[in-house]
Amino acid sequence: MQLTTERxxxxxxxVDRDLADLHVMFADPLWAEAAFAEPTADFDASRDRLAENFSDNGDLTWALRAPGSSDAIGVIGVYSDQGTSTRRLSWYLRRDHWGQGLMGEAARVVVDHLLTLPGIDDVGARYRRTG
Structure with a gap:
């Protein structure tokens, strides 16, 4: 199901359609440093990162686009490691779109949508700093 916000x-x-755009983000060394991750070296590594985070979440993952654009500027979805009626979100946004409030806007519409689905009673997100 497509979701929309104002922006x-x-x-x-x-993944086949969006991988090239998302790989640009995952391969960015400054993005990776901020995400406490290693930059991905190739498309296969970027595909693996997406699969690790989102592959078995019941298709509850969305690519973010500016209206009218086919370029994926980020991704948001439910973590793959679910097993309760509480779902946790994960998201990534290209560095050139940081500081605009886009992910907060996306998270609000995703949370609203998730809470309409059967079997989901609570949604949360967690920021984990390592190192």
């Missing part, structure tokens, strides 16, 4: 279209993630 974003959230389109169900299609």
């Amino acid at each position: 974003l279209a959230l389109v169900p993630l299609d």
Whole structure:
């Protein structure tokens, strides 16, 4: 299901379609440093990162786009490691779109949507600093 906000279209993630755009983000050394991750070296590593975080979440992952654009500028979805009626969100946004409040806007519409789905009673997000 596509979701929309004032400034974003959230389109169900299609890894084959969105991988090239998301790889640009995952390969960015400054983005990776801020995310406490290693930059991905190639498309396969970026595909693996997406699979690790979102592959078995019941298709509850969206690519973020500016309206009218086909470029994925980020991704938001439910973590793969669910097993309760509480779902946790994870998200990534390209560095050139930071500081605009886009992810907060996306998270609000995703949370509202998730809470309408059967079997989901609570939604949370966690920021973990390492190192």
